[in-house]
Amino acid sequence: MKASNQAAAFVRFAFCAFLWTTLIALGRADRSKVGLIRAPEGGIQPQASVDAKGVVHLIYFKGEPQGGDIFYVRRKADEEAFSPPIRVNRQAASAIATGTIRGAQLAIGRNGRVHVAWMGGQGAARAAVNGKEITPMLYTRLNEAGTAFEPERNVITWADGLDGGGSVAADLQGNVYVVWHASPPGNQRGEAGRAVFVTHSTDEGRTFEREAQANRSATGACGCCGMRAFADSKGRLYIVYRAADEISRDMTLLVSRDHAASFDLETVNQWMIKSCPMSSCAFAESDSGVVAATERDGQVYFNVIEPETLSLSHPAPAPGGEKRQHPVVAANSKGEILMAWTEGTAWQKGGALGWQLFDKHGKATAEKGRADGVPVWSLPAAYAQPDGSFVVIY
Numbered sequence: 001m002k003a004s005n006q007a008a009a010f011v012r013f014a015f016c017a018f019l020w021t022t023l024i025a026l027g028r029a030d031r032s033k034v035g036l037i038r039a040p041e042g043g044i045q046p047q048a049s050v051d052a053k054g055v056v057h058l059i060y061f062k063g064e065p066q067g068g069d070i071f072y073v074r075r076k077a078d079e080e081a082f083s084p085p086i087r088v089n090r091q092a093a094s095a096i097a098t099g100t101i102r103g104a105q106l107a108i109g110r111n112g113r114v115h116v117a118w119m120g121g122q123g124a125a126r127a128a129v130n131g132k133e134i135t136p137m138l139y140t141r142l143n144e145a146g147t148a149f150e151p152e153r154n155v156i157t158w159a160d161g162l163d164g165g166g167s168v169a170a171d172l173q174g175n176v177y178v179v180w181h182a183s184p185p186g187n188q189r190g191e192a193g194r195a196v197f198v199t200h201s202t203d204e205g206r207t208f209e210r211e212a213q214a215n216r217s218a219t220g221a222c223g224c225c226g227m228r229a230f231a232d233s234k235g236r237l238y239i240v241y242r243a244a245d246e247i248s249r250d251m252t253l254l255v256s257r258d259h260a261a262s263f264d265l266e267t268v269n270q271w272m273i274k275s276c277p278m279s280s281c282a283f284a285e286s287d288s289g290v291v292a293a294t295e296r297d298g299q300v301y302f303n304v305i306e307p308e309t310l311s312l313s314h315p316a317p318a319p320g321g322e323k324r325q326h327p328v329v330a331a332n333s334k335g336e337i338l339m340a341w342t343e344g345t346a347w348q349k350g351g352a353l354g355w356q357l358f359d360k361h362g363k364a365t366a367e368k369g370r371a372d373g374v375p376v377w378s379l380p381a382a383y384a385q386p387d388g389s390f391v392v393i394y
Helices: 002-030
Strands: 034-037 042-051 057-063 067-075 106-109 112-120 128-131 131-132 135-143 164-172 176-182 195-201 227-232 237-242 250-255 264-269 280-288 289-296 301-307 325-332 337-343 351-358 363-372 381-384 392-394
Touching: 002 250, 034 351, 034 363, 042 106, 042 325, 042 381, 042 392, 057 381, 106 227, 112 164, 128 176, 135 176, 164 237, 164 289, 176 227, 176 237, 195 237, 227 337, 237 289, 264 289, 280 337, 289 337, 301 325, 325 381, 337 381, 337 392, 351 392
Parallel strands: 034 392, 106 164, 164 227, 280 325
Antiparallel strands: 042 057, 057 067, 106 112, 112 135, 128 131, 164 176, 176 195, 227 237, 237 250, 250 264, 280 289, 289 301, 325 337, 337 351, 351 363, 381 392
16 A cells, blocks of 8 residues: 555656656747748848837848749737838849849848838840940838838949949938948959949938949959848948958858948858858847857857957857858847858758847857748848747747
């Protein structure tokens, strides 16, 4: 009898322990800081940004890869659903998704105004520069009512030769920048002779100055790699791109404190390869500085850029894994950083999504994950919510 009671007590104890462990696990799952959502309407290449009021702004691509359309939606902090989509491009099929890195990019400027720039796709009207037809670098902005986008316009006046697309940045003072890398007139060195160009608007994108070369040093630019521009809360402009010479493809950072009048240059990481990896990169801002996400040799990293000295933190990789590409980052008010990326993607090949949360000291936490289903030519976007949680869109 005593043995039977002991056995029953043991069973009850084991069951309670199991139940308690399960409840703890469920509680942890409920408290997950990372949520996943799909891009609306089966779209690809999502790009997201959150404005000062907590409104999430999102663009995505739909259509044929060589010539499709960009759509825009937004969601206020107290809303669960995104708004009905607005087509960004007036010319049908004027955007491109082929190669993953040539698609539209998004920036939020003064008064929450949305700015979008992209490399022209199959349906885009060719532009005339230096007596020849070229692929345009297109720019548009949301109207003041927030109901439609202005007709897109080409911003290239002389520095043509787009390949890896371009980027856009905007600050709270009304400055807007469109950047791209191209082959300047007279270039005889191929990719080693390419350069980064920036055109600047001081009136929220109504007008733009003639583009100027941003990199004063001859770094070259990897033709089929993407780039990213970003303006921080103090109005500093950051540009990251992949340089190119005969033996290497180093990720390179340009920073301007004077609205693109001059730039300082730093090498983010070195990569001794001779071919183009078709990489992309991303920025976010945290309390400790601007975070730059890049890739090298199948792995993804982020560095925090100290805004005054431009010194770079030690690169923080996502533990484990291989064949990782297209990193994005987001930072919350607690100093935590989320990095997300693709795994196994390649030319005309989709893959999986991976993510890793880092604490305010840049150390990887237990929060990480992987999900199948990244479409062909796509990549993720990520943003932080007011409560400190994160959302990844893929």
